[in-house]
Amino acid sequence: VTGYRAPVASIWAALDAAGLAEVLALPHFAQQDPEDLVAVLEGFGAFAAEVLAPSDGPGDRHGAVLDPVTGRVSVAPEVSDAFAKWVAGGWAGLGADPEHGGGGLPRTIALAAEEMFASANMALSLNPMLTQGGIHLLETVGSPEQRARYLPGLVSGRWTGTMVLTEPQAGSDLGGVTTTAVPGPDGSWSLSGQKIFITWGEHELAENIVHFVLARTPDAPRGSRGLSLFLVPKHLVEPGGDAPERNGVRCIGVEHKLGIHSSPTCTLAFDRARAELVGEVGGGMACMFLMMNAARLSVGLEGLAVTERAFQQAHAYAYERTQGRAPGASSEGMTPIVEHPDVARMLVSMRSSIDAMRMLVYSTAVATDLARHHPDADARRAAQTRVDLLTPLTKAWCTDEGTRQASVAIQVHGGMGYVEETGVAQRLRDARIAQIYEGTNGIQAIDLVSRKVRRDGGAALRSLIADLEASLADVARLDGLGLAGPLGLASDALAAVVDAAAWLVAADERDALSGATPFLEMAATAVAGALMAQLLLRARTSGSDGGRPAVAARFSRFAIERLALVPALRHAVCAGHSGLERGSLG
Ligand SMILES: Cc1cc2nc3c(=O)[nH]c(=O)nc-3n(C[C@H](O)[C@H](O)[C@H](O)COP(=O)(O)OP(=O)(O)OC[C@H]3O[C@@H](n4cnc5c(N)ncnc54)[C@H](O)[C@@H]3O)c2cc1C
Numbered sequence: 001v002t003g004y005r006a007p008v009a010s011i012w013a014a015l016d017a018a019g020l021a022e023v024l025a026l027p028h029f030a031q032q033d034p035e036d037l038v039a040v041l042e043g044f045g046a047f048a049a050e051v052l053a054p055s056d057g058p059g060d061r062h063g064a065v066l067d068p069v070t071g072r073v074s075v076a077p078e079v080s081d082a083f084a085k086w087v088a089g090g091w092a093g094l095g096a097d098p099e100h101g102g103g104g105l106p107r108t109i110a111l112a113a114e115e116m117f118a119s120a121n122m123a124l125s126l127n128p129m130l131t132q133g134g135i136h137l138l139e140t141v142g143s144p145e146q147r148a149r150y151l152p153g154l155v156s157g158r159w160t161g162t163m164v165l166t167e168p169q170a171g172s173d174l175g176g177v178t179t180t181a182v183p184g185p186d187g188s189w190s191l192s193g194q195k196i197f198i199t200w201g202e203h204e205l206a207e208n209i210v211h212f213v214l215a216r217t218p219d220a221p222r223g224s225r226g227l228s229l230f231l232v233p234k235h236l237v238e239p240g241g242d243a244p245e246r247n248g249v250r251c252i253g254v255e256h257k258l259g260i261h262s263s264p265t266c267t268l269a270f271d272r273a274r275a276e277l278v279g280e281v282g283g284g285m286a287c288m289f290l291m292m293n294a295a296r297l298s299v300g301l302e303g304l305a306v307t308e309r310a311f312q313q314a315h316a317y318a319y320e321r322t323q324g325r326a327p328g329a330s331s332e333g334m335t336p337i338v339e340h341p342d343v344a345r346m347l348v349s350m351r352s353s354i355d356a357m358r359m360l361v362y363s364t365a366v367a368t369d370l371a372r373h374h375p376d377a378d379a380r381r382a383a384q385t386r387v388d389l390l391t392p393l394t395k396a397w398c399t400d401e402g403t404r405q406a407s408v409a410i411q412v413h414g415g416m417g418y419v420e421e422t423g424v425a426q427r428l429r430d431a432r433i434a435q436i437y438e439g440t441n442g443i444q445a446i447d448l449v450s451r452k453v454r455r456d457g458g459a460a461l462r463s464l465i466a467d468l469e470a471s472l473a474d475v476a477r478l479d480g481l482g483l484a485g486p487l488g489l490a491s492d493a494l495a496a497v498v499d500a501a502a503w504l505v506a507a508d509e510r511d512a513l514s515g516a517t518p519f520l521e522m523a524a525t526a527v528a529g530a531l532m533a534q535l536l537l538r539a540r541t542s543g544s545d546g547g548r549p550a551v552a553a554r555f556s557r558f559a560i561e562r563l564a565l566v567p568a569l570r571h572a573v574c575a576g577h578s579g580l581e582r583g584s585l586g
Contacts, residue, residue, distance in 0.1 A: 006045025092157030134161030201266030303402025
């Protein structure tokens with residue numbers, strides 16, 4: 001089973017539980033009607049299932065191919081065609097500013113559409129995802145001329161954007177970037193250097209590609225403080241809007257890689273390319289974080305999106321495949337494997353993890369909309385603090401989870417999961433990259449521990465956990481759900497996180513960083529699990545899928561399988577650096 005069914009009702013339930021109503025109550029979104037938003041998501045869900053998903057397998061098999069003579073990069077015709085239909089259907093720029101042709105929707109809603117895009121074709125979804133980063137950058141710090149010149153093309157999907165940071169010697173540590181931009185007499189810049197691993201860095205899907213490039217200016221200080229951000233169009237854009245003349249940037253290599261085959265991962269050579277400064281000289285890292293923080297949320301979403309698709313495949317297969325006899329089976333002969341308790345357990349665990357991830361992703365999205373558009377400055381600041389805290393949790397945990405759960409989906413398929421024919425192997429191959437790009441998950445853990453916990457003494461984390469404890473207490477007051485045990489596990493998990501955070505705040509830096517990854521695992525599991533309480537509170541009291549008994553069953557499963565383990569992780573967090581010395585390896 002390779003198809004995809006857009007789970008609009010489940011996504012909507014998570015949006016609702018994560019606080020979409022608070023976003024829609026903002027004056028900025030006064031025009032948005034929830035019924036229209038559901039209709040947008042249903043329309044996009046149908047498009048994702050009917051047009052984007054069928055291009056996913058052919059795109060994977062064809063890959064991205066560089067013609068060394070022309071420097072052109074081609075992908076499967078099914079992928080180009082699906083992208084063209086996405087642009088023609090007016091689906092690009094859903095969350096962008098209406099002033100430049102965008103839909104003006106909350107980021108929360110645009111992200112829900114993005115989830116369905118990434119489930120249907122993750123490799124292709126990266127293209128609009130990165131374009132969105134460039135749009136956000138220009139909307140925030142672009143000059144009026146840059147906005148007028150580049151946003152209409154980017155927002156409409158006629159042009160696409162890239163994020164161009166990495167060089168062979170500068171990956172996690174971008175301070176080592178050597179690409180250089182030299183100012184010219186007319187205010188423009190001339191940019192030269194080589195970049196690697198640039199997603200959708202070259203392709204034929206759009207009329208133009210706008211590269212957002214991190215580079216060093218002459219006499220700039222060493223390290224990341226000396227970096228600035230430049231805009232380099234593939235075709236030079238004249239004020240009239242036509243884009244005929246080719247700029248000095250070309251693709252000189254495309255990587256062969258484990259997954260996301262139809263996303264070209266390009267080596268780009270810049271040779272005196274005409275460039276424009278975005279923001280200020282020396283402001284490159286701040287600009288990059290504007291693009292990157294939005295992208296980190298989108299990458300976390302990819303873990304969720306891949307799990308949803310993998311779950312649908314595993315679920316369908318488990319009803320089709322018959323083997324053995326399940327205990328207590330009523331019918332004669334072999335039973336569908338879904339009736340075997342161990343297979344049922346795998347499926348319910350996956351589905352519970354999807355609920356937990358959705359709550360984490362959309363809670364971060366809601367906080368993002370509040371941080372951007374709340375009329376009150378204090379409320380904006382408080383929401384931004386929450387976004388800052390939730391972003392590394394979402395990026396790293398959901399992508400770790402994507403790989404874990406795609407592997408479970410293969411397990412449900414048995415041997416057929418390991419062969420390419422069923423399409424579920426692609427899920428695991430595609431999911432793996434999300435743990436690496438946009439800052440490896442190790443870097444996310446360091447960000448969480450150093451900047452988001454140690455810097456404020458754990459205050460932001462304690463405030464989040466206090467809110468989550470209040471939701472758990474509300475659930476405890478609901479009748480007849482029999483959730484005392486799971487709620488206790490959730491409270492214990494949150495308490496263990498507070499305790500471990502206090503240890504990290506007091507610890508020496510090397511000891512604290514030694515426990516960063518297990519702490520992220522601890523904190524994200526506890527937070528995502530406790531957020532499921534909000535899903536329970538908002539769930540319909542009856543009904544099979546979205547109804548409260550079903551949501552309660554999934555919460556219980558997450559609690560006994562995952563939250564129960566959280567306090568044990570404290571040992572790994574608080575072990576410090578002892579035992580990690582080089583001598584331990586020999
Ligand atoms: C398919 C693909 C697409 C990509 N797309 C883009 C793109 O569009 N634009 C772009 O600019 N880049 C892109 N990248 C690059 C990607 O962002 C980097 O690969 C990533 O940031 C890691 O850098 P690196 O590969 O140099 O690994 P390294 O930085 O060498 O890291 C190796 C290991 O060391 C760890 N490590 C490194 N530094 C530290 C530290 N200070 N503390 C603790 N651990 C550390 C890392 O966590 C990792 O486990 C892409 C990469 C791939 C593979």
